[in-house]
Structure formats: structure tokens, C-alpha cells
Amino acid sequence: MQSVQEKPPQQSNSIPSATKTLHYLATGLMKWQEQDRKKRISIPPALRIGMSQMYLLSLVKGKKPVPHDLPEFLDLAKKPLGEWFPCKEIKYLNENATLIEDGDVSEFAQEWGVEGSNTKMEIEQKAVEEALKECREKQLHEPYRAFRRMIIEHPVISYSEYNTKLFKELRDLNKESLDKIYKDLNVLTAEEECHLCPRCGYYQRKRSDNSYRCYNDTCQELRVKQKLGEGKTIKAEGYKAVTPGVHRFVTLPGIWEIQLYEELKKLGAGITLWPNIDEYDLRVEFKSDVTWAIDVKDWCYLNEERLHKVQYIHDAKQTFVVFPDEREKDLRIKGRRRELHKELKEVRLKLMSEIIGEAQKNC
Numbered sequence: 001m002q003s004v005q006e007k008p009p010q011q012s013n014s015i016p017s018a019t020k021t022l023h024y025l026a027t028g029l030m031k032w033q034e035q036d037r038k039k040r041i042s043i044p045p046a047l048r049i050g051m052s053q054m055y056l057l058s059l060v061k062g063k064k065p066v067p068h069d070l071p072e073f074l075d076l077a078k079k080p081l082g083e084w085f086p087c088k089e090i091k092y093l094n095e096n097a098t099l100i101e102d103g104d105v106s107e108f109a110q111e112w113g114v115e116g117s118n119t120k121m122e123i124e125q126k127a128v129e130e131a132l133k134e135c136r137e138k139q140l141h142e143p144y145r146a147f148r149r150m151i152i153e154h155p156v157i158s159y160s161e162y163n164t165k166l167f168k169e170l171r172d173l174n175k176e177s178l179d180k181i182y183k184d185l186n187v188l189t190a191e192e193e194c195h196l197c198p199r200c201g202y203y204q205r206k207r208s209d210n211s212y213r214c215y216n217d218t219c220q221e222l223r224v225k226q227k228l229g230e231g232k233t234i235k236a237e238g239y240k241a242v243t244p245g246v247h248r249f250v251t252l253p254g255i256w257e258i259q260l261y262e263e264l265k266k267l268g269a270g271i272t273l274w275p276n277i278d279e280y281d282l283r284v285e286f287k288s289d290v291t292w293a294i295d296v297k298d299w300c301y302l303n304e305e306r307l308h309k310v311q312y313i314h315d316a317k318q319t320f321v322v323f324p325d326e327r328e329k330d331l332r333i334k335g336r337r338r339e340l341h342k343e344l345k346e347v348r349l350k351l352m353s354e355i356i357g358e359a360q361k362n363c
């Protein structure tokens, strides 16, 4: 992603880029949310820049309404982008996406937050990258897998289970890096009793009407669609949980990675999760000697720039980027991939159901 400096852009008569403006707005909103509610006195620089660029953009592109101040902007942020943002200026942008969803920065906006802008979530996620680096240096293949699976399958974990893992499968990992990823649950939330999300297992946010909702919009959708009911209720004391940045950027995408892993394993193919200590997500080996390399992307918008960064894996017959079917309504891969495949050369885009179907043919 592009890096956004928090300095005001150079004065010029040029029209601001819609992409950069959206990056500024999303980053600014994340920073705004990080501030203590009672102490929200200053508008984060990124948000200020985003809003002034938004104003210019709206004037030039003729989009109404134009946000004049923060309350007006926060109000627009709850509405679909198509109503107020010049969406046509950004390829593949979903006009139905909102920056705020149910009173919280949306999954979409979190994805648009800029790398390198030091949002709290980004700093938290960095701790996992440090652990990855450590595992690569020490060539810790199995401990790395155990560590990733723990974050995905146990984003909230009791002290006793955590300690057991620490002494067993994770004993070669640096405890300090793990402590940056898992915090005491009562440090992360003021609630004494926590209601866990029935889909991802993370603690949920209490709404003003005393109901609970996952911080993640997709969980919320799937919970209704799959009739998941209520999750477990636990006492915060005695539990640890991953930080919100780790939950958002490692736990949640990981649920799809594990799901695809399990589905392909059922078919009898040889599967390796995160081969070569996370060179990519899944290596699939069929009895016919055909090998696939798969990267699972849980994106809520089609980011061409990031797509181009996916490496073709030379020792596999095919390299796939696989998206959950649930994302198709936002990404519209089926309609767009013909054009994208020309640019991506050998990398192919598939939905999870499609890749499972192809694997069945190979087995």
C-alpha cells in the first residue's frame, strides 16, 4: 500500500487522488477511534488531510454532500460510499461499503488504513511479524505452525491452556514476543464477564442496547446466516486474548486458511500449512504429482497493488490466490478475473468452492 505522510500535502492546484484521500480518511478514522472517547479533542492529522482533500474532490467531481466538519464527516462515514465519495475514481471500489459500521470503524476502513501509519492495530500486528522472523531465523517449522494455529483457533485462551502450550509446542519461542501478542483479557476489556463470538471465539463489544456483537463485520453476517447462536460466556479474569490488531489481521483471515486446509485434507491430498515458515499459505500435493501453491486472501476490496505482489511459486505447477465465496459480493472475482489474469501472468484467482471443486477432480 502507499504510504501516507501525516504532513499536509504540498499546496498545489492539482486534484487530490481519490485513492490517497480514502487512505487518509480510513487511517484518520482508525486514529480517531484509538483516542480515549472522553479525550477526543484533536482531529488526527490524517483525518484532517483526508477531509480537506475530500472537500476538494467533491467540488471537482461534483459529489454531494460535502463534509464541512467532523460531525458531518462521521455522519457520512456511516453511509455507503456511493452516496458521497467519487467511487468511480478508484477501480473495483465497492460503492456499498461504509467506513463506520454499527458505531465502529468498519472492516473495510481497517483494510484501507495505511501501512506504516502506526495505527495501534498495525503496531499490534507487527508482534506477529517479529515472531515469524524469529521462527525463520531459528528454522522453527512446527512451533511456528502451532503458534499460528493457536492465534487462529484460540484468540481467547485460559491461563492454564496458555501455559501448557508455552511449555509444550511453543517452548522454543521467545516468551516476550508471545506476551506482546497475548494480553490478560482484563487489560484489554473493562468487562468482567465476556461474551465470545460464536464464529471466531474473540470477546465481543457491548452495544448500547446491552446486546453483543463481534468487532468483525463478517463474523456478524455469518453468525446470522449460519444461525450460530450465542458463543461462550467467560470471566475475564483467568483468560488471555490476542490484541485487536492480531485478531483482525491474523485470527480472522486464518479461519479461512484453516477451513480450506481441512476441506482439502478430507479429499486425501497432501497439504502443508504455511510451508517454509509462511512462504505462502497452503501447499497441495496430489498423488498425480501435481502441486499447487495457494494464498488465501480475506479481502473486502480488490486491491490490485497487493495482488501484483503475490509471487508465482516456481516449484509448484500452479499458483492460486483464493478468496472466500462470502467475499464474492464485494470482490466480484468471477467477472473481473479475465482482465486481471492478463496482468498477473501465471497466478490465477479462484473462489474457495472453485478450488475445492478442482481439487476433487485431481483426487
Ligand SMILES: [Zn+2]
Binding pocket: 197, 198, 199, 200, 201, 202, 214, 215, 216, 219, 220
Ligand atoms: Zn467474531
